[in-house]
Amino acid sequence: MDMAPGGLPLAEGGGDRDGLEMDVLEVRLGPVLPHWPAGLVLHCSLQGDLVTQARAEVFGAGDQGGDEADARARGLDNLVSVLALAGWDDAAAQARRIRDAALETGGGPSDPGVGRLRRRVRRSWALRWSLRGLRPLTEEEVRRHGLPVDVVGDTYDRLLRMVDRAAGGERRHDVRPAVWTDHLAQLVVGLDLAAARLVLASLDVHGLRTGQAEHEVSHG
Structure with a gap:
């Protein structure tokens, strides 16, 4: 991928849901983001602000215990x-x-x-x-x-x-159980970024577990 000044990735072409080509931008959300589940990292493909692909992992948090x-x-x-x-x-x-x-x-x-x-x-x-x-x-x-x-x-x-x-x-x-990150990735595909952040916050996640295998989902 070509790099813009400052090392930011440039968008590449990709087909959208209507069969038209749109720019696709690869972004990483988290693990440090306001109002975001602690330790969650989402690797997303965006067309505009729409999440078309997502892959999740835990970064430095893991399952949270506590009383x-x-x-x-x-x-x-x-x-x-x-x-x-x-x-x-x-x-x-x-x-x-x-x-x-x-x-x-x-x-x-x-x-x-x-x-x-x-x-x-x-x-x-x-x-x-x-x-x-x-x-x-x-x-x-x-x-x-x-x-x-x-x-x-x-x-x-x-x-x-x-x-x-x-x-x-x-x-x-x-006390709420930890949630597999694989499943969180599936829930944000097809949403815009603002909606995805709201949905994740509404799930009231208290702990995260990395999925047993890499699991990528896409919005067709």
Whole structure:
């Protein structure tokens, strides 16, 4: 691939879904990216801002253990991410303060502010409009991708469950399993970058495991 000034890769030609040739750009997302699952690296092929191919791996994080306090903090972190990526900075800041308070108390009683945040989220028609219908998942798809059972539905459904968990607190048996990176790659193909980041944050991933074999998926 030719290199542009500064060492950035130039786009190459490739056919899009309509049979027309479009530029294809190879990019790497992560492992250090705001509002991104810790340690996840996605190697993506982009046509415009559409992800047409994706391959995932874990870089320096791996399966995250921890107790229920850790699980609660990670869940609140992911809630912050969804709200920030959805463009609601004020609610994201409110969730961030709740997360910081939870870290200080070591997973003690829930901050009373989480109830107010929950009501704000549920009342926001703009949030519902922007997230409804984004990467819906059926029960069968959730089983196939090895995801937690409560991610069934679309991104808006998943956000509501995240804020409900934050309001109710995490119990030890609710600690979420690690997710195979192979399956995350499959879920972002066909989405634009902004939507892909929202979907990944909405899955409330608490730990990652590299797939047993390299697995590349493409959007035909």
